Amino acid sequence: xxxxxxxxxxxxxxxxxxxxxxxxxxxxxxxxxxxxxxxxxxxxxxxxxxxxxxxxxxxxxxxxxxxxxxxxxxxxxxxxxxxxxxxxxxxxxxxxxxxxxxxxxxxxxxxxxxxxxxxxxxxxxxxxxxxxxxxxxxxxxxxxxxxxxxxxxxxxxxxxxxxxxxxxxxxxxxxxxxxxxxxxxxxxxxxxxxxxxxxxxxxxxxxxxxxxxxxxxxxxxxxxxxxxxxxxxxxxxxxxxxxxxxxxxxxxxxxxxxxxxxxxxxxxxxxxxxxxxxxxxxxxxxxxxxxxxxxxxxxxxxx
Numbered sequence: 001x002x003x004x005x006x007x008x009x010x011x012x013x014x015x016x017x018x019x020x021x022x023x024x025x026x027x028x029x030x031x032x033x034x035x036x037x038x039x040x041x042x043x044x045x046x047x048x049x050x051x052x053x054x055x056x057x058x059x060x061x062x063x064x065x066x067x068x069x070x071x072x073x074x075x076x077x078x079x080x081x082x083x084x085x086x087x088x089x090x091x092x093x094x095x096x097x098x099x100x101x102x103x104x105x106x107x108x109x110x111x112x113x114x115x116x117x118x119x120x121x122x123x124x125x126x127x128x129x130x131x132x133x134x135x136x137x138x139x140x141x142x143x144x145x146x147x148x149x150x151x152x153x154x155x156x157x158x159x160x161x162x163x164x165x166x167x168x169x170x171x172x173x174x175x176x177x178x179x180x181x182x183x184x185x186x187x188x189x190x191x192x193x194x195x196x197x198x199x200x201x202x203x204x205x206x207x208x209x210x211x212x213x214x215x216x217x218x219x220x221x222x223x224x225x226x227x228x229x230x231x232x233x234x235x236x237x238x239x240x241x242x243x244x245x246x247x248x249x250x251x252x253x254x255x256x257x258x259x260x261x262x263x264x265x266x267x268x269x270x271x272x273x274x275x276x277x278x279x280x281x282x283x284x285x286x287x288x289x290x291x292x293x294x295x296x297x298x299x300x301x302x303x
């Protein structure tokens with residue numbers, strides 16, 4: 001009797017992580033970029049639900065009943081990780097009762113686990129603001145990161161849905177081929193940006209800066225996540241008198257007032273970047289997200 005119970009328990013455990021070959025994976029995507037990548041990898045083998053939109057701050061999301069209901073039926077969640085969603089995702093998972101989405105389980109996929117993070121602080125001091133203890137999580141601002149993330153995602157989907165493993169592998173390889181071609185095009189278009197000095201409203205862009213060779217003078221926030229005072233913005237204006245910046249950038253979801261303040265007084269453009277899919281009408285998918293980002297950056301230097 002004991003052996004029967006153990007065998008039944010093992011079968012139940014395996015079923016919790018696998019999906020029948022005839023069924024689709026239900027994907028709960030924390031951010032639009034990962035929902036789009038999941039669609040690229042899964043095609044018609046996945047049902048993707050995006051928990052947030054391009055106009056939302058991914059740090060701050062309400063754990064609405066509709067999100068909890070979607071998480072309850074998900075086979076896998078694809079999120080940024082590195083504590084970006086720490087303010088809302090754990091609540092959704094707990095209230096959904098879906099233990100497969102808990103960290104460390106096969107149904108929990110964090111994109112940041114596939115790349116090396118930058119700006120990891122040696123000491124976490126909340127007096128410094130809303131810093132990320134695991135490093136800067138905004139890896140999607142460098143499209144080169146999509147390749148290792150897509151590879152890891154395909155492996156995870158195959159683990160959860162072995163009956164469609166060949167599909168996930170083939171689609172990832174096709175995506176990588178098309179993505180590498182796009183990377184070459186973007187790099188060529190963005191060549192005039194190399195070495196350009198910029199201001200940033202929030203520390204969202206170190207990966208993009210590394211990719212394009214942009215030089216960040218300083219952020220408009222005195223501490224991470226802390227809105228700037230007029231006194232601090234005056235310090236920014238004083239700094240760029242000796243270290244000029246060509247333009248100031250912000251994400252689509254951020255308050256425009258700080259960057260507009262600097263733009264008007266320093267006589268430099270304020271550039272709003274989509275940050276993710278849906279951040280503006282032009283960023284409709286993964287490919288147009290970076291097309292639009294480069295177009296807007298080039299507009300900052302008058303090109």
